Amino acid sequence: MLIRLSGGEVVDPVNGKTSQRDVWIRDDVLVDAPKNEMADHIHDVSGCIVMAGAIDIHSHIGGGNVNTARLLLPEHHAAHLPRPANTPLSNAGWSTFQTGCLYAQMGFTTVVEPAMAPYSSLHTHLELADIPIIDKATLAILGNDDFTLSLLRDDKSSAMIDDYVAWVVGSTRALGVKVINAGAAAAFKENVRAFSLDDVVPEYGVSSRKIVKSLQASVTRLGVPHPLHVHANNLGIAGSADTAAATIAATEGVPLHLAHLQFYGYGTEGKRKFSSEAARLAEAVNANPDVTIDIGQIMFGQTVTISSDVMRQFSAIRNASPKKTVIFDGDGNGGGGIVPYRYKQDYYGSLQWAVGLELFLLITDPWRVFFTTDHPNGAPFTAYPELFELLMSSAARDARSSELNVAALELTTLASVRREYNLEEIAIMTRAAPARLLGLKDRGHLGAGAIADIAVYRKGKDIAKMFREAALVFKNGELVVKNGKVTHYRWGKTLRLNPPPDKAMVKRMKAYHEERYGLSLDWFTFPDSAIQRDDPFAEVSCNS
Amino acid sequence: MSVAWIGSQPVSLTDAIQNAAKLLASSRCPVFTFDADVHGTRSTIALATMLGGAYDHASGQVLANEVALFTNHGGMFTTPGEARRRSSLIILVGEIPTLHHDLLQAWASSKPDLGDKRSRSWFHVGGAETDPSNGKLLRQLKAISLRSEGLSLNAELAVLRAQLQGRQALVSLSNIAQLKKALAAAQFPVFVFSGSSVATAGLVMLQELIVDLNIRGRASSVFLPADDDAWGSALTSLWMTGFPPRTGFTNSLPSYDPVLWDVQRMINEKEADLHVWVSTRGGQIPPKGGQAALISLNRTEVPTGGAAVTIAVGQAGMDHDGVTYSSRIGTFRTLQATAASHLPSASKVISQLAEALPGKRILAC
Numbered sequence: 001m002l003i004r005l006s007g008g009e010v011v012d013p014v015n016g017k018t019s020q021r022d023v024w025i026r027d028d029v030l031v032d033a034p035k036n037e038m039a040d041h042i043h044d045v046s047g048c049i050v051m052a053g054a055i056d057i058h059s060h061i062g063g064g065n066v067n068t069a070r071l072l073l074p075e076h077h078a079a080h081l082p083r084p085a086n087t088p089l090s091n092a093g094w095s096t097f098q099t100g101c102l103y104a105q106m107g108f109t110t111v112v113e114p115a116m117a118p119y120s121s122l123h124t125h126l127e128l129a130d131i132p133i134i135d136k137a138t139l140a141i142l143g144n145d146d147f148t149l150s151l152l153r154d155d156k157s158s159a160m161i162d163d164y165v166a167w168v169v170g171s172t173r174a175l176g177v178k179v180i181n182a183g184a185a186a187a188f189k190e191n192v193r194a195f196s197l198d199d200v201v202p203e204y205g206v207s208s209r210k211i212v213k214s215l216q217a218s219v220t221r222l223g224v225p226h227p228l229h230v231h232a233n234n235l236g237i238a239g240s241a242d243t244a245a246a247t248i249a250a251t252e253g254v255p256l257h258l259a260h261l262q263f264y265g266y267g268t269e270g271k272r273k274f275s276s277e278a279a280r281l282a283e284a285v286n287a288n289p290d291v292t293i294d295i296g297q298i299m300f301g302q303t304v305t306i307s308s309d310v311m312r313q314f315s316a317i318r319n320a321s322p323k324k325t326v327i328f329d330g331d332g333n334g335g336g337g338i339v340p341y342r343y344k345q346d347y348y349g350s351l352q353w354a355v356g357l358e359l360f361l362l363i364t365d366p367w368r369v370f371f372t373t374d375h376p377n378g379a380p381f382t383a384y385p386e387l388f389e390l391l392m393s394s395a396a397r398d399a400r401s402s403e404l405n406v407a408a409l410e411l412t413t414l415a416s417v418r419r420e421y422n423l424e425e426i427a428i429m430t431r432a433a434p435a436r437l438l439g440l441k442d443r444g445h446l447g448a449g450a451i452a453d454i455a456v457y458r459k460g461k462d463i464a465k466m467f468r469e470a471a472l473v474f475k476n477g478e479l480v481v482k483n484g485k486v487t488h489y490r491w492g493k494t495l496r497l498n499p500p501p502d503k504a505m506v507k508r509m510k511a512y513h514e515e516r517y518g519l520s521l522d523w524f525t526f527p528d529s530a531i532q533r534d535d536p537f538a539e540v541s542c543n544s
Numbered sequence: 545m546s547v548a549w550i551g552s553q554p555v556s557l558t559d560a561i562q563n564a565a566k567l568l569a570s571s572r573c574p575v576f577t578f579d580a581d582v583h584g585t586r587s588t589i590a591l592a593t594m595l596g597g598a599y600d601h602a603s604g605q606v607l608a609n610e611v612a613l614f615t616n617h618g619g620m621f622t623t624p625g626e627a628r629r630r631s632s633l634i635i636l637v638g639e640i641p642t643l644h645h646d647l648l649q650a651w652a653s654s655k656p657d658l659g660d661k662r663s664r665s666w667f668h669v670g671g672a673e674t675d676p677s678n679g680k681l682l683r684q685l686k687a688i689s690l691r692s693e694g695l696s697l698n699a700e701l702a703v704l705r706a707q708l709q710g711r712q713a714l715v716s717l718s719n720i721a722q723l724k725k726a727l728a729a730a731q732f733p734v735f736v737f738s739g740s741s742v743a744t745a746g747l748v749m750l751q752e753l754i755v756d757l758n759i760r761g762r763a764s765s766v767f768l769p770a771d772d773d774a775w776g777s778a779l780t781s782l783w784m785t786g787f788p789p790r791t792g793f794t795n796s797l798p799s800y801d802p803v804l805w806d807v808q809r810m811i812n813e814k815e816a817d818l819h820v821w822v823s824t825r826g827g828q829i830p831p832k833g834g835q836a837a838l839i840s841l842n843r844t845e846v847p848t849g850g851a852a853v854t855i856a857v858g859q860a861g862m863d864h865d866g867v868t869y870s871s872r873i874g875t876f877r878t879l880q881a882t883a884a885s886h887l888p889s890a891s892k893v894i895s896q897l898a899e900a901l902p903g904k905r906i907l908a909c
């Protein structure tokens with residue numbers, strides 16, 4: 001099948017300047033305009049923007065903690081079910097089925113769940129497999145488990161750490177590795193309540209910094225394309241900017257991704273001792289090419305925070321709204337906390353909102369700043385269209401700012417920053433850069449040979465509307481969305497790395513699980529067939 | 545051997561599927577009950593979603609009690625693996641279902657290797673209503689009893705909370721001083737409970753007590769479901785529709801209501817006109833009552849009594865591979881067929897049923 005999208009304005013910064021040209025699809029891939037061949041199907045997309053399908057690198061869409069949030073908050077889901085009119089609360093994407101549909105309607109075709117607990121990887125993959133239309137991927141959490149901490153305490157060789165990391169990534173079918181408040185979950189089990197980069201996990205004598213540096217080095221040696229994904233210490237705390245700055249300074253020439261930087265953008269100035277340090281952090285990011293970050297923008301309204309940072313979530317219980325929470329001390333890297341929260345347009349909410357936007361606007365390189373709300377922690381991903389508008393229109397920011405807390409905004413630089421993202425920068429930030437960051441060579445652009453993941457948006461003054469309802473979306477060459485509505489269902493794949501397991505490490509793992517859990521290793525691993533779908537996984541290769 | 549029946553007449557599988565599809569297509573208000581592994585549950589929920597029928601687990605009542613702990617309150621939890629490795633003080637709450645006794649005995653024969661690494665001690669708060677069938681387990685574990693003659697478990701938990709807070713209580717629990725001493729020494733005490741231990745109010749009380757303990761030190765709980773498969777179904781339902789079982793559909797949107805969508809109530813009160821009963825456990829029969837027509841997908845060698853259509857299905861982990869929730873690890877695990885048979889899986893039969901339905905529809909699984 002040969003499809004031609006004719007007359008659109010193609011925004012594809014990887015392959016050249018924005019221009020009006022046709023885009024050709026043969027079966028599931030993009031091809032150059034064929035000579036002497038007629039298209040089986042022509043879509044007239046004049047007056048539209050044509051981009052590659054968008055890629056979300058950090059959105060909590062499935063797995064144990066997300067499911068526990070559903071269990072805790074059935075009323076949250078009910079409040080977010082589709083409404084007749086497009087109210088701001090119209091959809092939250094709460095079930096796997098809705099998640100796939102809502103992402104596709106906005107032109108997103110690949111989404112990464114960033115926090116898979118290795119021991120419940122089967123659960124995560126069962127959920128991801130039930131998300132229709134889009135491709136998925138997930139990062140395995142490491143850095144709080146007894147095995148890693150023991151290797152570091154005992155000064156084991158880097159080869160052995162690599163073998164372990166490779167075994168976890170391979171057996172859990174991950175696309176990369178994430179470390180969450182390194183060491184804090186283990187320390188919290190021993191009643192430690194605050195934990196910084198140079199604090200030490202009791203019992204192991206290993207610092208958070210050492211855990212991060214060791215995993216960062218291991219991920220790099222193994223050729224995992226995505227740099228170590230770091231959720232730093234002290235999230236959400238006034239003064240956390242110091243921790244973020246120290247983490248940024250710790251890259252030492254090796255790539256590192258810092259997640260949801262907005263939640264670390266806080267200083268201790270002002271009457272309330274809660275101020276913006278976004279400008280300082282943006283400068284630090286601009287000056288350090290090893291670092292990539294995503295924002296974790298907050299948007300106002302009800303949401304639920306879902307995080308494996310159990311220490312931080314425990315401290316947030318008192319702010320829960322409504323008043324119910326789950327705190328979970330999981331196995332090693334599992335666990336976390338579910339705390340419902342309402343972002344209000346008060347001092348704190350206004351400051352957080354502005355900090356996120358400052359970071360977006362003051363970090364100059366769109367290849368190193370990623371578009372996220374840390375769904376659902378800062379806001380549900382359904383708030384993306386409004387966020388695009390805020391980035392692309394300083395007038396929209398001014399209008400929104402006028403409704404917010406003046407004292408908070410005065411402690412930020414937001415009003416003075418007039419930058420507006422253009423479509424090329426949006427395409428880099430949400431397409432080209434995520435593909436490069438994750439090592440997905442087959443997507444993120446519209447060059448020949450890429451898979452035909454395409455989003456077509458109808459140009460208009462209303463930026464949010466344009467991004468909320470894609471005119472057309474193709475996934476692997478199949479038309480899946482028309483005028484903002486899903487027209488065709490299909491099942492995407494979960495993208496994974498598959499480093500070969502080291503035999504000695506497998507033997508060690510068998511012995512470890514039998515001794516420590518009294519169970520054979522097959523209790524903790526699974527075959528692909530457990531997913532009960534045809535080819536649920538697609539392999540991404542490691543860097544050689 | 546027959547695998548499909550219309551009434552009590554053996555028929556081919558194809559005929560049974562066609563007949564069942566006709567019943568489904570003409571039903572005004574179908575309801576679904578399941579008791580299957582993850583994939584059997586996924587298929588049943590997908591079919592229920594497609595047809596807009598309410599669904600519940602066969603053990604819906606006790607499951608609703610467990611779900612209510614979360615929807616009403618939440619709590620602090622840990623995994624069986626972490627408890628085994630880290631907790632030197634275990635407090636059992638109420639009656640623990642027999643299916644979990646192996647797990648507790650395995651903990652008893654191991655020593656914590658993390659945290660305080662002390663040898664494990666056991667307490668039990670039982671309440672007057674605790675079934676004596678737990679007696680043997682409690683003796684094996686040498687569990688120290690915390691009780692006050694004649695008090696219900698709910699009341700005992702209230703007294704326990706007050707006494708641990710240092711508040712004056714009208715009555716005192718036996719061995720409370722010993723528990724206080726053990727709590728002071730243990731780094732990570734764990735309360736173990738089941739959904740069948742006590743009603744939701746008692747479970748909430750227990751969680752409030754655990755929060756108290758976390759003000760200064762650490763403590764957590766291990767939740768052992770009354771039925772692992774039922775809990776696995778609840779988790780599956782949550783991701784598929786966003787809600788636990790006892791979910792129904794209004795204008796094709798799912799909604800959760802443990803009373804309105806109580807499938808057995810709907811059958812008894814004649815709101816439902818068709819009941820699809822999916823039971824892969826074997827030896828189960830649907831509860832009597834109501835007049836709804838019955839489609840039975842059952843692990844059986846004979847037609848289900850009263851069923852318009854019966855189709856024999858296999859059990860995951862016996863007749864075919866599958867995935868179930870296991871409270872040994874607190875998450876899902878794979879099961880290999882131990883005695884592979886000709887019986888089809890429930891999900892296979894349900895996808896054939898969906899295909900046989902008139903009109904083109906999507907089965908979301």
Ligand SMILES: [Zn+2]
Pocket residue numbers: 058060114259260374377
């Ligand atoms: Zn996150």
